[in-house]
Amino acid sequence: MTEHETRDGWTRATEIVGVFLLSITAVLTAWCGFEASKWGGEMSIAFSQASSARIQAAAAEGEARSATSFDLTIYAAYVEAAGSGEEELADYIRERFTPEFEVAYDAWVRDGQVERAPFARDEYVPEGTFEAQELSARADAKFAEALENNQRGDNYSLLTVLFALVLFLTAMSQREIAPWVARTLLGLAAVVAIVGIVILSTFPIKI
Template identity: 30%
Template sequence: MADPTPDRFDRRFELAATVLLAIAAVATAWAAYQSATWRGQQASAGSKSIAARVESTRAANLMNRQAQIDVALFTQWIDAYARDETELANFYRKRFRTEFRPAFDAWVATRPRTNPRAPLSPFAMPEYKLAAGATADRLEATAAALSQRAGDFIQRADNYALAGVLFAASLFFAGISTRLHARTPRTIVLGLGYTLFLGTVIWIATFPVNVSV
């Protein structure tokens, strides 16, 4: 003898459970995909941050070497100038680096030998600027910004991973509800599944979406 036809409640319940199973499965896959893509973005930003810091360190090292050259030549010039060895002083002066000369000329113009308010050396002059130092600062700022972006991407990936867990939980409730026989427990469990699913959908709607491949 054939089984009796399910009543209207059972048909509607099965439909509701099937719908939740389907959309929760898709949502779980979507959340996992988004988490993976943001992890990829984080890795890319992290790599760029490291590269920028490496270049910043190189520029800073170059700046330090250039400053050492400037200090060494200036020290030799001071010694020669103090001994009134004009030819030797001019010898060192001609070998000043291009970036150092504006600061040196501006410092000399302050008459440091007779002006007690003159800066102690050309290195205290605002004209003393090293391009390598500016490059190092710019690259360090870039590295810091990329590092911050990488941190943001990690948080987004973690958020999507958590959303995937919540979607999977709603999928679990939907599956369990079909195994129950009493109407009240079935309804409560399926209702929990839908509540969890809809709450997660509302939360995940606030997330940025990455569709890169």
């Protein structure tokens, strides 16, 4: 085989590999753009859910504060009536205790009234407290999920830059340059492409 034929063979091989790399990289770049868009959408949804949970948690906390205020008012009236010796009025007010306060009050009396008031007891959990805690925890979880989804989208976007480098190197290798330079650029493009594919395989997929 002559030197000319060998050179032509290398040129054809370079062109074939170049076309293959360009095709594969174009598909992978489009895929990364699609995944970045999908994870961006998931981020927006998670942020929206976190915001909604925050609003609901605030409403539940407001409900708990209102319940505590009501219990304080009823208890103050009860203490005043009991202190004045108005047993009938005190019993009437006692029957108006909310179930949440009733539990704490009974435990307080049973344990010798060590605390200054039933409100200091662990048993006292006004209505809306658990709901506020659950919703606040959900908001925190959704916010963290949104940040994670945002990072995933950014990772795919950064990978498109890596594949753009592959396209650049491959395109440069197809120009009228010294054969050894073309092969070097093409080899470098192939290495970068392989690295990009390996990294891509570790990323989560969202369809």
